[in-house]
Amino acid sequence: MTTTLHPDGPAIATHGLGKRYGRDGVPALADLDLTVLRGEIFGFLGPNGAGKSTAIRLLLGFLHATTGQATVLGHDIARDSVAIRRRVGYLPGGIAFWDELSGERLLDELAALSGQPPILRQELLDRLELSAATLRRPVRAYSRGMRQKLGIIQALQHDPELAILDEPSEGLDPLMQRAFYAILDERKAAGRTIFFSSHVLSEVERVCDRVAIVRHGRLVALEDVATLLTRRKRQVEVRLRAGSVPALAGVPGVSDLVVDGQRVSCRLEGEVGPFLAALAGAEVVDLTIEPANLEDAFLEFYADDAEGDPSPTMVDAS
Amino acid sequence: MSLPLLGHAWRAFRLRLLVVAAALALWGMLLPIVYDAFGAEISEILDSGLIPEQFLQFTEFGGGDLFSLAGSVSLGFIHPIAVGLGLVFAVGFAAQAIAGERQRGTLEVLLARPLSRRRVYVTMAVATALFIGLSLLALTLGALGGAALTGRVAELGPGNLPVLWLNAFLLYASFGAISLAASVSFDRLAPAIGLSLAFVLVSYFLDVIGDLWPDAEFLQPFSLFHYLDARGALSGLPEASNFVVLGGVVAVAVGYALVVFPRRDLAAPS
Numbered sequence: 215m216t217t218t219l220h221p222d223g224p225a226i227a228t229h230g231l232g233k234r235y236g237r238d239g240v241p242a243l244a245d246l247d248l249t250v251l252r253g254e255i256f257g258f259l260g261p262n263g264a265g266k267s268t269a270i271r272l273l274l275g276f277l278h279a280t281t282g283q284a285t286v287l288g289h290d291i292a293r294d295s296v297a298i299r300r301r302v303g304y305l306p307g308g309i310a311f312w313d314e315l316s317g318e319r320l321l322d323e324l325a326a327l328s329g330q331p332p333i334l335r336q337e338l339l340d341r342l343e344l345s346a347a348t349l350r351r352p353v354r355a356y357s358r359g360m361r362q363k364l365g366i367i368q369a370l371q372h373d374p375e376l377a378i379l380d381e382p383s384e385g386l387d388p389l390m391q392r393a394f395y396a397i398l399d400e401r402k403a404a405g406r407t408i409f410f411s412s413h414v415l416s417e418v419e420r421v422c423d424r425v426a427i428v429r430h431g432r433l434v435a436l437e438d439v440a441t442l443l444t445r446r447k448r449q450v451e452v453r454l455r456a457g458s459v460p461a462l463a464g465v466p467g468v469s470d471l472v473v474d475g476q477r478v479s480c481r482l483e484g485e486v487g488p489f490l491a492a493l494a495g496a497e498v499v500d501l502t503i504e505p506a507n508l509e510d511a512f513l514e515f516y517a518d519d520a521e522g523d524p525s526p527t528m529v530d531a532s
Numbered sequence: 533m534s535l536p537l538l539g540h541a542w543r544a545f546r547l548r549l550l551v552v553a554a555a556l557a558l559w560g561m562l563l564p565i566v567y568d569a570f571g572a573e574i575s576e577i578l579d580s581g582l583i584p585e586q587f588l589q590f591t592e593f594g595g596g597d598l599f600s601l602a603g604s605v606s607l608g609f610i611h612p613i614a615v616g617l618g619l620v621f622a623v624g625f626a627a628q629a630i631a632g633e634r635q636r637g638t639l640e641v642l643l644a645r646p647l648s649r650r651r652v653y654v655t656m657a658v659a660t661a662l663f664i665g666l667s668l669l670a671l672t673l674g675a676l677g678g679a680a681l682t683g684r685v686a687e688l689g690p691g692n693l694p695v696l697w698l699n700a701f702l703l704y705a706s707f708g709a710i711s712l713a714a715s716v717s718f719d720r721l722a723p724a725i726g727l728s729l730a731f732v733l734v735s736y737f738l739d740v741i742g743d744l745w746p747d748a749e750f751l752q753p754f755s756l757f758h759y760l761d762a763r764g765a766l767s768g769l770p771e772a773s774n775f776v777v778l779g780g781v782v783a784v785a786v787g788y789a790l791v792v793f794p795r796r797d798l799a800a801p802s
Contacts, residue, residue: 235799267800276643276798300646307800310637312544326536327645368641 223288225376225407226250226273230282233268239280242268243431246282250409250424255402257422257439258411265431266411267307270378274304287376300329303374307381307411309365313354317344317364320353324368332371339367341393358385366394370401377401379410383417395421419443447481449504450489454478455497465492534647534655541659545625549663552620553670559617560608560674561681567604568682574599601687605675606762609700614671615736621663622704623728626711629656630793631724639798649794653716657786660708665701672697689766696765702778703760707732709785716793756781 231246243265250256260266271277273286275295284291286298311320325332339349342363348356356364362385369377383391398408398421412418418425419439427435435442447469454476462468467484476499482489486503493501608614630653633639642652672693679688711728718724735755742752752758759774 235797271798271800274644276640278795278797296646296648299644302644304640304644306637306640306644308637309641311641312540312638314544323536323540324641324645326539327534327642327647329536329646369644 223252223285224249225252225254226256226284226286226409228269228273228282228284231269231272231279231284232281233265233272233277234280241431243272243428244281246428246433248426248433248436250407252407253402253405254423255398255408255421256410257418257425258409258428259413259415259418259425260411260428261413264428266428267380268431269428270304270380270409270411273378274299274302301375303369303372303377305365305369305377305379305382307384309361311353311361311364314352316352317349317356317360318346320364321349321368321371325371328372330372334373335367335371338370338397341397342366342390343393359387359390362386363390366397370397373401373404374406376407376409379408381412381414382410383412383414391417444484447483450478450480450482451500451502452478452493452498453500455499460492460496462489462492465489533658534651537642537647537652537655538659538662541629541656542662545621545659545663548620549666552617552667556614556617556667556671557674557677559611559613560605560671560676561678562674563604563608563611564601564675564678564682564684564688567599567601568684601679601684602689602763602766605679605688605696605766608675609671609696609762610757610760612736615732618664618667618671618700618704619707619729619732621660621667622707623711623725623732625663626656626660626708627715627725627728628721629660629712630715631718632715632721634719634798635721643798650790653712653789653793656715657709657712657789660712661701661705664704664708668697668700668704671700689768692766692768695768695770696762699760699762699765699770699774699778702775702782703756706756706778706781706785709782709789713785713789713792716789716796719799 226248227250228246228248231243231248232241233243234241246265246269248269258266258269268277272279273284273291275291275298279292287301289295289297289301291298312323315323321332321335325335339345344360344363344367348360353361353364362382366379366382369379383394386394395417401408408421422439424436424438425442426433437445456476459473459476459478462478462480463471466488467482468489469481469483471480472478482503630639633642643649676685676688676690676693679685679690707728710731711724714724714727718727735757738748738751738755739757741748742750742755742758756778759777761771761774764770764774
């Protein structure tokens with residue numbers, strides 16, 4: 215059976231995709247509706263155990279969906295798994311290698327198994343600073359960071375149309391992270407699609423066009439990064455001269471307003487313009503609006519977990 | 533089948549193959565030499581009546597003995613040393629081929645390539661057959677070498693050696709196919725290798741006990757070792773049923789793996 219390919223269709227499209235494990239049918243992923251456009255960098259966010267890896271493994275055919283369906287580059291995940299993997303580069307989380315091989319031999323063998331020439335290998339080696347001498351050493355002698363670089367290179371060396379990367383920057387030092395982000399930007403500029411899971415919010419904020427947030431196996435948000443940041447509530451502190459406190463209670467987006475003498479603090483969601491307009495007639499001594507960052511936006515999605523479930527273990531690598 | 537994957541398996545195991553093949557060749561060579569040196573004396577002792585009749589059954593095992601050339605070669609094929617060396621690939625390689633890669637996490641990297649699970653399985657099955665075949669070829673050639681060293685090639689009947697090799701190959705291939713079936717069924721190596729070894733050991737025990745204890749002879753058809761008839765193969769009169777039974781076991785085990793492996797869920801390694 216063949217799949218009808220739509221060359222201009224989405225890179226990934228899932229409809230009600232779900233997976234239950236075991237006889238008890240423990241749901242690891244439920245009703246995932248997701249569309250990843252071609253040429254975008256898409257972040258897939260969630261704490262450990264949220265269902266990120268399950269979703270990725272379903273897309274690559276490692277797991278069989280209990281419900282729903284999905285296509286990757288137009289291929290049905292249930293029927294055309296091999297065709298999908300021919301066009302995709304994959305970096306598993308916590309990647310393992312045949313440690314007895316040298317780095318060079320390993321990359322050669324993986325390229326041979328892919329059946330595609332490693333046209334980007336040298337460039338990636340240079341960018342990630344893996345020298346020829348390092349590549350001659352057996353992989354078992356590599357540090358965690360070097361193994362991760364090797365993992366990134368094996369996933370991208372054949373210039374795949376879609377790269378699926380599970381926690382790609384884990385183990386990379388800040389300089390290498392920056393080099394890696396630049397590589398992602400270049401692949402995007404070349405028209406490639408990047409789908410990566412992460413719990414390092416600063417990197418998602420830095421490189422992603424859109425993010426999906428999963429929680430307890432369910433999609434809880436699918437947004438542009440910019441929209442997500444706009445929607446989050448920022449903390450605002452204003453210091454005013456005596457007698458000039460304006461009426462801020464009815465301003466759109468303002469909540470948790472506290473007036474303490476000449477000091478005003480509140481939470482601000484959405485556009486800043488109406489708030490600034492409301493301050494226009496007042497004598498402002500100082501104004502602080504905390505920059506929106508994805509970590510806070512993310513934690514707002516997980517606010518319910520704050521008391522009972524400490525599982526969201528987000529990391530800000532900045 | 534994937535040639536790059538077969539090449540990977542070959543490069544990873546060729547040194548072990550060399551060691552095992554050398555050991556089997558030496559072992560195969562040894563028994564004709566032992567027969568040449570002591571066969572006549574052993575035969576005389578047996579014929580002298582010194583050994584009570586009840587104990588004579590212990591002088592033959594698995595169709596092998598030390599008072600005929602065919603018997604000594606047969607003994608070489610069924611002896612625990614040969615069996616142990618043969619299992620290095622029939623169980624050791626086959627059981628780890630999928631479950632071992634899965635446990636190490638390298639199956640992810642492999643299946644991230646455009647390879648179907650059936651293709652991975654078939655490649656590993658071919659590699660298992662190749663390693664077993666070459667190991668047993670070394671054993672067979674060792675026996676021929678031992679016969680040549682003692683000037684008894686004609687007595688051995690070298691034309692029948694390919695039949696002996698095929699019979700032994702099918703026996704170990706059946707163990708290999710069962711081990712591979714176990715390998716595709718588990719996420720960890722220990723249960724795959726444990727189940728495979730248990731099957732071989734029980735099979736060997738049933739054959740041995742049936743040989744040594746006439747009342748337990750009915751158990752022998754339940755042992756795969758029963759279908760290795762080295763003496764029959766060397767006499768030029770092999771039983772076709774041996775090949776059919778062993779071939780059937782291989783077919784069933786391969787069929788099981790080809791159905792089960794693609795249907796399994798491969799969750800993230802813990």
